[in-house]
Amino acid sequence: MRGLAARAILSPHDPRVHPEQSSALTAPSQQDRRRPVAVRVARALAQLVALGAAVWVLLRTARPTWGTLATTHVVLRAGPLVGGSLVWLAAFAFLVELWAQSLAWWGERLAPLRALRMFVLTNLARYIPGAVWQFAGLAALALDEGVSPLAASAAVLFQQLALLWTGFLLALAFAPALLTARASSLPPWATAAVALAGLVLSAVLVPPALAHLHRRLQSLIPRGLPLPQPPRASFARYLGGSALGWVGYGVAFWLFGRALLGAGAPSLLLAATAFVASYVAGILAIFAPGGIVVREAALVAALGHHIGPDRAFVLAVAARLWLIGLEILGAAAALAASSWNRPDERERA
Numbered sequence: 001m002r003g004l005a006a007r008a009i010l011s012p013h014d015p016r017v018h019p020e021q022s023s024a025l026t027a028p029s030q031q032d033r034r035r036p037v038a039v040r041v042a043r044a045l046a047q048l049v050a051l052g053a054a055v056w057v058l059l060r061t062a063r064p065t066w067g068t069l070a071t072t073h074v075v076l077r078a079g080p081l082v083g084g085s086l087v088w089l090a091a092f093a094f095l096v097e098l099w100a101q102s103l104a105w106w107g108e109r110l111a112p113l114r115a116l117r118m119f120v121l122t123n124l125a126r127y128i129p130g131a132v133w134q135f136a137g138l139a140a141l142a143l144d145e146g147v148s149p150l151a152a153s154a155a156v157l158f159q160q161l162a163l164l165w166t167g168f169l170l171a172l173a174f175a176p177a178l179l180t181a182r183a184s185s186l187p188p189w190a191t192a193a194v195a196l197a198g199l200v201l202s203a204v205l206v207p208p209a210l211a212h213l214h215r216r217l218q219s220l221i222p223r224g225l226p227l228p229q230p231p232r233a234s235f236a237r238y239l240g241g242s243a244l245g246w247v248g249y250g251v252a253f254w255l256f257g258r259a260l261l262g263a264g265a266p267s268l269l270l271a272a273t274a275f276v277a278s279y280v281a282g283i284l285a286i287f288a289p290g291g292i293v294v295r296e297a298a299l300v301a302a303l304g305h306h307i308g309p310d311r312a313f314v315l316a317v318a319a320r321l322w323l324i325g326l327e328i329l330g331a332a333a334a335l336a337a338s339s340w341n342r343p344d345e346r347e348r349a
Contacts, residue, residue, distance in 0.1 A: 077259045084255030085326060091248025092330075098241045099159050105228035106151035114145055118152075120334040124327055126290050158228055159242070164283050165202065166242040169195040171277035177269045178277065178302050199243070203236035246276050253319060260318055266307050274302035278316075296320060 093116055100115035110118075122137035138156060139149030173195035176188045207230050214227045230238065250272025257265035266274065278298035282291020296316040303312035 075262070077262065080255045080259035084252045084259060085322075087248055087255060088252035088323070088326060089330070091245050091252060094241070094248065095159070095163075095245040098238065098245070099155055102155050102159065102228065102230070102238060103147065103151060105230045105234075106148065106155060108147050108151045110145060110147055110152075117334045117337070118142070118145070120327075120330045124331050154228070160283065162239060162242045163246070164280060166199070166239060167246050167276050167280040167283075169198050170243060170246050171273060171280060172198075174269060174273040175277075177273050199239060203232065203239050206230075207232045207235045246279075247272070249279070250275050256319055256322055257315055260315060261307070261311060264307060264311060265315075266303055270303070270306060274299055275319075277302055292320065 096116050096119045097112050099119070100110045100112055103110055118138060118141045122134050122141060125133040125137045135153045135156070138152055142149045142152035173192040174188070175191050210227060211229060214229060217227065251268070253275040254266070254268045254271035257271050265271065278295045279291070281298040282288065282295035285291050285294035288294045296313075299316040299319070300309060300312045303315065306312075307315075
């Protein structure tokens with residue numbers, strides 16, 4: 001990642017560095033931070049709407065299943081719960097940093113803490129019906145940071161594709177763990193070899209394919225499109241980092257399962273694989289805000305014949321409530337930090 005971060009520092013707004021992108025992608029380098037009151041109010045209202053949408057989804061998810069959750073004998077264990085929460089937050093922050101570093105491929109750069117604030121605040125907007133609200137919020141905050149909204153949004157889409165592909169490969173590699181011995185037709189080493197081959201081929205073939213596509217579009221569209229231009233080594237690290245983020249999410253879910261079900265929780269390999277596979281299914285279900293219901297159904301289907309359908313259902317719903325709660329806490333903390341630091345920003349302006 002060091003080489004990628006170094007490229008991000010090399011004056012991304014300088015037209016001599018990226019002459020073909022400077023007019024199409026970059027936002028104005030000098031902006032007046034004293035925006036009209038109406039703009040600041042609208043931004044605050046948008047953030048509150050996103051926060052309210054997440055709370056509404058949290059309550060709507062909990063309400064019909066509260067009876068089942070209440071009658072299920074659950075003793076929440078603080079140690080695994082705190083550990084799982086910290087691991088999930090660390091994996092989330094790592095993936096946000098990966099996104100921020102990938103902005104160098106579009107000739108942009110963004111400080112890690114500012115990138116984290118942008119993602120935490122806009123991530124909740126995916127629970128609002130319609131697929132555009134998260135990107136609209138991201139574009140608005142990107143303009144505030146002097147980053148091209150096109151580049152920021154394109155980098156998010158690119159990361160979603162990378163996560164979708166690496167998550168699918170990881171789920172494929174450990175698919176035998178989800179299946180019963182009778183249903184599994186391939187040995188574990190075979191599925192792992194196929195997944196590894198897919199990862200290596202992606203790292204080798206995607207960068208030159210993107211470069212070729214970029215040259216073709218340049219000849220057709222004078223101002224160009226926000227396509228990334230990653231070097232092979234940087235893209236390979238990017239794919240590896242995406243896979244590592246999935247590993248972090250899987251470990252966090254396993255710890256949460258231990259916190260909720262104790263010895264009755266699924267094993268590490270089973271829990272991580274099921275969570276990654278269900279998360280991929282949720283990403284593919286673009287009609288469901290945040291992949292809600294689809295992800296839970298996939299998780300129950302993956303774990304039901306291992307730990308029982310009742311326990312799998314409780315774990316799936318409780319995990320959704322847990323993750324939404326973490327997202328709400330993160331957004332609230334980011335809003336508080338933003339309000340705390342704004343007077344200093346006005347003084348510097």
